[in-house]
Amino acid sequence: MKFYITTPIYYVNDIPHIGHSYTTIAADIMARWKRLNNFDVFFLTGTDEHGAKISEAAKVKGKSPKNLCDEMSAKFRETWELLNISNDDFIRTAERRHFIAVENIVQTLFDKGLIFKKKYKGMYCVGCERFYAKKDLDEKGRCPFHKTKPILQSEENYFFKLSSFQDGLLERITDINHKEHIDVRPEERRNEIIGKLKLGLEDVSFSRSAIEWGIPLPFDKSQTAYVWVDALINYITAIGYPNDETKFKKYWPADIHLMAKDILWFHSVIWPAVLMGAELPLPKTVYSHGFFTLNGDKMSKSIGNVISPQELVGAYGVDAARYLAVTLMPFGPDGDISWQGLTLKYNTDLANNLGNLISRTLKMAEKNFNLKIPQVVPDLELAKNVAGILKEGFARNMDGLQLHKAAEVLQSAITLVNRQIEADAPWKLAKTDINKLAARVYSYLQALAVIAMHLLAFMPTLTEKIWQIIGAAGNISDIAKKYFADGVIPENGFSISNADLQIPGILFPRIS
Numbered sequence: 001m002k003f004y005i006t007t008p009i010y011y012v013n014d015i016p017h018i019g020h021s022y023t024t025i026a027a028d029i030m031a032r033w034k035r036l037n038n039f040d041v042f043f044l045t046g047t048d049e050h051g052a053k054i055s056e057a058a059k060v061k062g063k064s065p066k067n068l069c070d071e072m073s074a075k076f077r078e079t080w081e082l083l084n085i086s087n088d089d090f091i092r093t094a095e096r097r098h099f100i101a102v103e104n105i106v107q108t109l110f111d112k113g114l115i116f117k118k119k120y121k122g123m124y125c126v127g128c129e130r131f132y133a134k135k136d137l138d139e140k141g142r143c144p145f146h147k148t149k150p151i152l153q154s155e156e157n158y159f160f161k162l163s164s165f166q167d168g169l170l171e172r173i174t175d176i177n178h179k180e181h182i183d184v185r186p187e188e189r190r191n192e193i194i195g196k197l198k199l200g201l202e203d204v205s206f207s208r209s210a211i212e213w214g215i216p217l218p219f220d221k222s223q224t225a226y227v228w229v230d231a232l233i234n235y236i237t238a239i240g241y242p243n244d245e246t247k248f249k250k251y252w253p254a255d256i257h258l259m260a261k262d263i264l265w266f267h268s269v270i271w272p273a274v275l276m277g278a279e280l281p282l283p284k285t286v287y288s289h290g291f292f293t294l295n296g297d298k299m300s301k302s303i304g305n306v307i308s309p310q311e312l313v314g315a316y317g318v319d320a321a322r323y324l325a326v327t328l329m330p331f332g333p334d335g336d337i338s339w340q341g342l343t344l345k346y347n348t349d350l351a352n353n354l355g356n357l358i359s360r361t362l363k364m365a366e367k368n369f370n371l372k373i374p375q376v377v378p379d380l381e382l383a384k385n386v387a388g389i390l391k392e393g394f395a396r397n398m399d400g401l402q403l404h405k406a407a408e409v410l411q412s413a414i415t416l417v418n419r420q421i422e423a424d425a426p427w428k429l430a431k432t433d434i435n436k437l438a439a440r441v442y443s444y445l446q447a448l449a450v451i452a453m454h455l456l457a458f459m460p461t462l463t464e465k466i467w468q469i470i471g472a473a474g475n476i477s478d479i480a481k482k483y484f485a486d487g488v489i490p491e492n493g494f495s496i497s498n499a500d501l502q503i504p505g506i507l508f509p510r511i512s
């Protein structure tokens with residue numbers, strides 16, 4: 001089975017901030033989780049590089065647009081490397097392969113009579129790269145996002161007949177039994193989209209004249225494709241459209257497009273309409289997440305309260321930063337974060353619960369068995385209880401992108417093992433029954449191995465380390481793939497008797 005997941009391609013007018021990182025980490029965790037579940041995963045991210053905004057920014061900096069894009073795009077790639085993002089491709093819209101895909105789609109739509117020329121006059125915001133109707137501007141006649149006055153522009157452009165897709169889109173979004181159903185999530189935003197769709201659709205401007213930094217229309221080279229057309233098509237370029245039919249057929253349609261809510265309309269209405277026009281299958285799920293504020297304030301460069309991914313990694317380390325980013329608030333609604341909240345979650349989940357479980361178990365193994373648990377009759381009851389808890393809620397929440405809930409289930413499994421240790425009172429067993437103690441410590445290691453396999457998608461590097469520390473055999477990814485396929489704990493467990501355990505050191509130092 002295949003699984004194709006995408007992040008938006010990020011516009012190169014900005015450096016990567018926590019918003020980009022949030023979407024990308026969530027996509028990465030999903031991609032890793034699906035790989036562990038034996039899916040053939042294609043995970044795509046990249047950069048959106050065309051448009052007037054970029055050529056103007058380049059001019060200001062005395063660079064060519066191409067140079068500016070190279071520089072900015074590299075910053076995104078470096079950040080994804082830092083965050084251990086496992087994308088299978090990184091697409092840039094200024095690449096040749098993307099020109100070919102855009103030209104192909106645009107020509108197809110033109111041949112089908114879905115693109116027509118029209119003289120247009122309107123209020124244009126350069127910041128947004130779009131025209132605004134009067135009713136969409138604020139009370140002072142300014143762009144609602146940039147708080148600047150749009151400029152009156154008159155152009156002869158090509159338009160896309162979006163209006164003719166209203167009924168088709170409504171059917172596909174509302175009817176879950178439609179064979180081309182698009183699952184727009186979360187539900188509140190799906191309802192907003194449906195409400196807006198019912199009001200009717202206007203044809204949309206499809207090209208710009210006099211914007212050189214873009215992809216020329218194949219049938220009229222004096223115009224370039226509008227940056228939104230150009231950007232959306234990246235999702236099919238990267239999987240081989242139009243020249244690698246085998247690859248394209250293998251991965252398309254996308255299983256999930258992820259994005260922030262401000263671009264949900266483009267992904268749930270305009271993009272499907274373009275695909276319908278070109279007679280291509282539609283994405284299965286379009287899932288948007290909310291915006292977040294920091295201590296109740298909107299993050300902005302001018303206020304200077306933007307959290308960078310580098311800061312997050314600096315404070316908690318890569319693995320914990322990934323875990324915290326996706327567990328602090330639900331994926332979907334808006335949320336508020338704070339450094340205090342992040343640190344509290346770090347201390348509660350990672351330092352106190354998981355970190356404590358690992359360190360106390362290994363300390364027992366060191367003190368009583370010199371880091372080699374003797375051969376014991378494997379007691380798998382605790383590991384099976386842990387597996388039971390996880391089976392209940394973990395996979396369902398992961399598959400539904402409720403990563404914070406999946407992490408809660410994981411934490412409750414960790415708590416269960418910590419409580420079992422207290423109930424067993426191993427410090428007493430050390431004095432009375434050393435064989436029984438060996439069997440108990442062994443059972444904690446088994447439970448830890450089950451926990452580790454579920455933690456792997458969130459914290460890939462640290463979890464591999466935990467796997468070694470607890471003396472578990474083999475490569476954790478391979479073992480986890482087998483475990484998730486058949487759901488069975490091997491007869492002798494995952495850790496081996498007489499394996500060399502390791503002193504973990506402090507994996508999650510408490511932060512005060």
Ligand SMILES: [Zn+2]
Nearest residue numbers: 125128143146
């Ligand atoms: Zn604007």
